[in-house]
Amino acid sequence: MKRVLVLAGTSQARELIGAMPEGVEVTASLAGVTRTPVDLGCATRVGGFGGVDGLVAYLRAERIDILVDATHPFATQMTRQAASAAAETGVAHVILQREGWTPEAGDDWRFVNEFDEVAGIVPEGCTVFLGTGRQTLEQFANMSGRRLLCRVIDPPQRDFPFAGGQFVVGRPPFSIEEEVAFFTRESVDWLVVKNAGGARSRSKLDAARQLGLPVVMQRRPALPDAPVVRSVADCLAWLAAQG
The missing domain is CATH 3.40.50.720 (NAD(P)-binding Rossmann-like Domain)
Incomplete structure (x- = not known):
């Protein structure tokens, strides 16, 4: 065996x-x-x-x-x-x-190798959805002046690691309609994601396209x-x- x-x-x-x-x-x-x-x-x-x-x-x-x-x-x-x-x-x-994911017609993606590059792309004053997991948050410490949202599966046991951030609890998968409603409710201006691929988590990218939101995509x-x-x-x- x-x-x-x-x-x-x-x-x-x-x-x-x-x-x-x-x-x-x-x-x-x-x-x-x-x-x-x-x-x-x-x-x-x-x-x-x-x-x-x-x-x-x-x-x-x-x-x-x-x-x-x-x-x-x-x-x-x-x-x-x-x-x-x-x-x-x-x-x-x-x-x-x-x-991995590839952009389609109507997508507005900017590619980076590391997350410390994001601060040079996303203007201050924006609300940014970090679809990157809580383990990556320390890499966004240079994002002062922006409101950051990080979605997690389990209720957080610690506060957001720096000012200007907020955890949102939710368990995937999420439909395109749910993502559109969430981004609209939170007045999200930008998405930051990893190129994870797969259909289950593609909905946030489809929602961004529908809303005309730009996306920063980390290369694999x-x-x-x-x-x-x-x-x-x-x-x-x-x-x-x-x-």
């Missing part, structure tokens, strides 16, 4: 785990960012491994045959650690990462040297080819 470790936390990971064929023993690993994660229907561990050495030790101790990195496209550290650990242990390794980081598949179907085919 093949033993597969899925580095999870995305809708693609959930879909993949639910579609695993017989003869595969799956363990999912979650970073532990969300306090009430969705039940994945398989053995699940929560928390970090302790770097590359910790992941190497886990892969060996649990006799993992295949490592699937289905983390968020911007989980850069985990993706690099997974590639290094797989190379060190000889475990078969694949990255499941959905296609480069991937390590490893096989990459873009869909669950392709990942299942890759797994089947491992014998």
